[in-house]
Amino acid sequence: MNEVSKYGIRFLIIFLFQVLILKRVDINPGGSSYIHLLVYPLFIMILPIRTPKGLVVSLGFIMGLLIDMFYDSPGVHASALCFTAFIRSFVLKILESADGYTTSTIPSMKDFGITGFIIYASILLGLHMLFYFSVEAFSFVFIGEILLRTIASFIVSIILLILIQIIINR
Amino acid sequence: MRNLLLLFTRFGHVLLFLIFQLICLFLIINYNKTQNDIWVNSVNVFSGSINEKIQNFSNYTHLKELNDSLQQENARLHAEAINYRNFREANLFNTFQGDSSLMEYNLVPVNLCSKTTHLRNNYFTLCQGKNDGLRKRMGIITEKGVVGIITNCTERFCKSIYVINSQSRINAQIKTKEYEGRVQWESSDQRELTMYSIPKFANVEIGDTIETSGRSTVFPEGIPIGIVSDIEILEGQSEYRIDVRMFEDLSRIENAYAIDYKYWEEKDSLIQVELNE
Numbered sequence: 001m002n003e004v005s006k007y008g009i010r011f012l013i014i015f016l017f018q019v020l021i022l023k024r025v026d027i028n029p030g031g032s033s034y035i036h037l038l039v040y041p042l043f044i045m046i047l048p049i050r051t052p053k054g055l056v057v058s059l060g061f062i063m064g065l066l067i068d069m070f071y072d073s074p075g076v077h078a079s080a081l082c083f084t085a086f087i088r089s090f091v092l093k094i095l096e097s098a099d100g101y102t103t104s105t106i107p108s109m110k111d112f113g114i115t116g117f118i119i120y121a122s123i124l125l126g127l128h129m130l131f132y133f134s135v136e137a138f139s140f141v142f143i144g145e146i147l148l149r150t151i152a153s154f155i156v157s158i159i160l161l162i163l164i165q166i167i168i169n170r
Numbered sequence: 171m172r173n174l175l176l177l178f179t180r181f182g183h184v185l186l187f188l189i190f191q192l193i194c195l196f197l198i199i200n201y202n203k204t205q206n207d208i209w210v211n212s213v214n215v216f217s218g219s220i221n222e223k224i225q226n227f228s229n230y231t232h233l234k235e236l237n238d239s240l241q242q243e244n245a246r247l248h249a250e251a252i253n254y255r256n257f258r259e260a261n262l263f264n265t266f267q268g269d270s271s272l273m274e275y276n277l278v279p280v281n282l283c284s285k286t287t288h289l290r291n292n293y294f295t296l297c298q299g300k301n302d303g304l305r306k307r308m309g310i311i312t313e314k315g316v317v318g319i320i321t322n323c324t325e326r327f328c329k330s331i332y333v334i335n336s337q338s339r340i341n342a343q344i345k346t347k348e349y350e351g352r353v354q355w356e357s358s359d360q361r362e363l364t365m366y367s368i369p370k371f372a373n374v375e376i377g378d379t380i381e382t383s384g385r386s387t388v389f390p391e392g393i394p395i396g397i398v399s400d401i402e403i404l405e406g407q408s409e410y411r412i413d414v415r416m417f418e419d420l421s422r423i424e425n426a427y428a429i430d431y432k433y434w435e436e437k438d439s440l441i442q443v444e445l446n447e
Contacts, residue, residue, distance in 0.1 A: 138209070
């Protein structure tokens with residue numbers, strides 16, 4: 001199985017899981033809407049490190065647009081995921097260990113270790129959520145609400161995201 | 171070129187990122203209700219404050235012009251009244267003033283609702299109509315000169331033809347020389363009219379004033395139109411072609427007067443009979 005089809009299938013799984021299942025799950029207590037389950041940034045996270053940066057950004061944009069189609073919010077998810085894809089290379093550089101990456105390194109639990117991957121995924125997902133809720137509110141007047149949503153959604157989503165990563169990687 | 175390519179391979183993803191974010195911004199603003207509201211609101215707050223400042227400023231400069239023209243008009247009216255009082259025998263002006271039946275012409279103040287001045291056939295609409303005493307074939311003037319003629323009236327509005335309309339014809343004369351001709355609009359300059367039918371032996375000079383002749387019921391005699399800016403004798407013809415520079419800049423008019431001639435029906439019916447014979 002070559003790389004393209006392998007990542008194509010991962011893309012489909014993550015995408016369908018997000019728009020078909022997670023979109024319908026509402027675990028908010030009462031009538032509030034603080035918890036949004038967003039795990040689709042996982043696809044951008046697990047792309048091989050040698051993937052061209054331009055391709056990563058483009059994939060982020062395309063996936064975001066597709067997600068937006070199902071969430072009826074043209075541009076919001078696309079903007080956020082595009083941003084996440086863009087900062088991925090910086091995060092990878094910061095987390096780079098002394099001996100560096102090899103060409104075959106993949107950001108996964110196997111190559112990063114469980115702690116390493118959780119740190120990596122947390123940074124990206126946290127920034128993604130912050131950006132997403134900022135764009136959704138579209139004004140920093142709502143900064144308190146943005147932070148509250150980011151934290152609440154992040155806690156639930158990161159657990160889900162790690163679980164999916166474990167399942168996909170098996 | 172090589173450097174450019176190198177630059178692109180290194181920073182291409184930054185460029186891509188920025189382009190995608192711009193596309194996203196466009197999508198978000200155009201297709202999301204709440205974000206669109208926030209955007210429109212913010213832009214309005216921003217542009218509104220700027221617009222307000224500009225508007226205030228232009229109002230201020232406009233005020234001065236308005237004031238000037240009002241002052242001039244007042245001065246003219248005052249002078250007229252004083253001249254009339256001095257010229258006539260004692261007390262005649264009082265009877266003239268008191269007896270409104272002696273006044274043949276009446277002025278109705280009007281406002282321009284909409285107008286075009288950049289086309290070949292320019293029209294404007296008045297915010298007043300039959301209810302305000304307007305009717306078809308009334309002349310529209312300002313203190314500086316002729317503006318146009320009403321062509322159609324409804325209860326509340328009137329459509330009028332500008333002097334600067336290719337179909338407009340106005341009877342005119344050269345002040346103090348009494349030669350009559352017709353004024354029409356041929357150039358693309360909004361302030362340039364053309365006058366025909368002045369015979370070759372008339373002693374026209376650049377700087378002469380052109381005014382209405384008062385032969386029709388539309389304009390009384392002596393309403394200014396413009397001054398002669400160029401004279402030319404047409405090849406093989408016995409008349410002048412005179413370029414007339416208008417006093418009034420028609421694109422800036424907002425207020426004007428409609429001229430109501432008391433005996434227009436009587437006079438028009440006579441002219442009509444003559445034409446039919």
